[in-house]
Each structure stands twice: as C-alpha cells, then as structure tokens.
Amino acid sequence: MVGGFNHNFCYQGQTFHLQTEDSGPVRARITSLLYLGGTIIARQNFDYPDWRELPDLTARVEAQMKSQHKQLLRDLHRGAFDDRIAAVSGALPAGPAVAEPPVQEAVAAPEPELEALVRAYLRAGRD
Structure with missing residues (x-):
C-alpha cells in the first residue's frame, strides 16, 4: 500500500x-477527493484489480x-x-483564477518528486 x-x-x-489515497491491494482502489470546507467538490476513483499480482504493483499505484x-x-x-463550487459556497469570487503556493505543506510524509511537480505547476500558473 x-x-x-x-x-x-x-x-x-x-x-x-x-x-x-490508496486502499491497498485487497480493495484495489485509488481515491482522490477535492474538498471545500467539509464538502466534497469532486471525487475520482481508479480501480486496479488486474494489477494485484504484478511485480511492479507499488510503482504502478504510486504513478x-x-x-x-x-x-x-x-x-x-x-x-x-x-458550478459545483458556486452551488456549495453561494458564488465564486470575481477575478481571474490565480494559482498560489500551497497554504499548508503535505500532511502525509511528502513525496519529493510530487511536491516539486505541484510547486512547478503552481508557479507556471502565475506567469
């Protein structure tokens, strides 16, 4: 896992x-949740039961x-x-979308490569 x-x-x-997060090979599901406050704005699941017996399972799941x-x-x-954000919060504030640095560092032990990619993506959005 x-x-x-x-x-x-x-x-x-x-x-x-x-x-x-990964649920592990027994359930074989990766779930991503996007929250605003305590409300789920978006959910994405990926099931990988066919990967369970592969020798590179961990690398595949991480990727x-x-x-x-x-x-x-x-x-x-x-x-x-x-649209979902507006429904939950009442309205989106006016103004252009601006990517800002993360408010908080990763809660789980940070994965250096992912952290670097996220930071690079956010920097690129401000140019």
Missing part, C-alpha cells in the same frame, strides 16, 4: 483540500496516484468544478 497525498490550494480566494492527484488540481484551476 502506497501512502497518500494531502495538499491545500487556494483558488478564487478559497482554500481547497485535495487528498489522494497512478500522482497522475490522478495532479489531474484534479489541473481541473480545479481550469474551472472544471466552478
């Missing part, structure tokens, strides 16, 4: 929490977790969840 990733991000003046985590972040910053 691969550890999870947890990050807080600012988007449109609000703080969102993005969490990705999928990183990819899924980054994709939800990209989707957030391109406005894919704006």
